[in-house]
Amino acid sequence: MHDAYITAAQAILELALVLHHAVTGEQYKARAATARLTEPTRTGDYRYCVGAAHHMAGLRMPEPSAVSWLDGPGTVRAGRRDLVQAGRDQFRAQR
Numbered sequence: 188m189h190d191a192y193i194t195a196a197q198a199i200l201e202l203a204l205v206l207h208h209a210v211t212g213e214q215y216k217a218r219a220a221t222a223r224l225t226e227p228t229r230t231g232d233y234r235y236c237v238g239a240a241h242h243m244a245g246l247r248m249p250e251p252s253a254v255s256w257l258d259g260p261g262t263v264r265a266g267r268r269d270l271v272q273a274g275r276d277q278f279r280a281q282r
Contacts, residue, residue: 191232198224198233205240210274217244242267 201224208217221240228234235254241247242264256263 194227194232197227198236201227202236202240206243206271206274209243209245209271210278212275214244218246221246238263239267243271245271 201220204220205217205224208214208220217240221237221244224237224240228237231253234252238248238252238254238256238260245268252260258266
């Protein structure tokens, strides 16, 4: 059970880092965090985080996703990109 908590924490932390780096425009860091996210989600748990990370970072998925989105992949991707854009707008306004 302990390993499951560590995996969950690692997945959420990496996803948060992807969002942060996407908002601040640090694409290479967003790609690195996305790559790190792949390993702990390989078993299927938290696999949706990999798709979310790719969406937020504006990256193409390396292979078709096994995750089914309720609203469809295009709508989900657009929503995640909108989240990043809103973060960028707020980040710029605070500078």
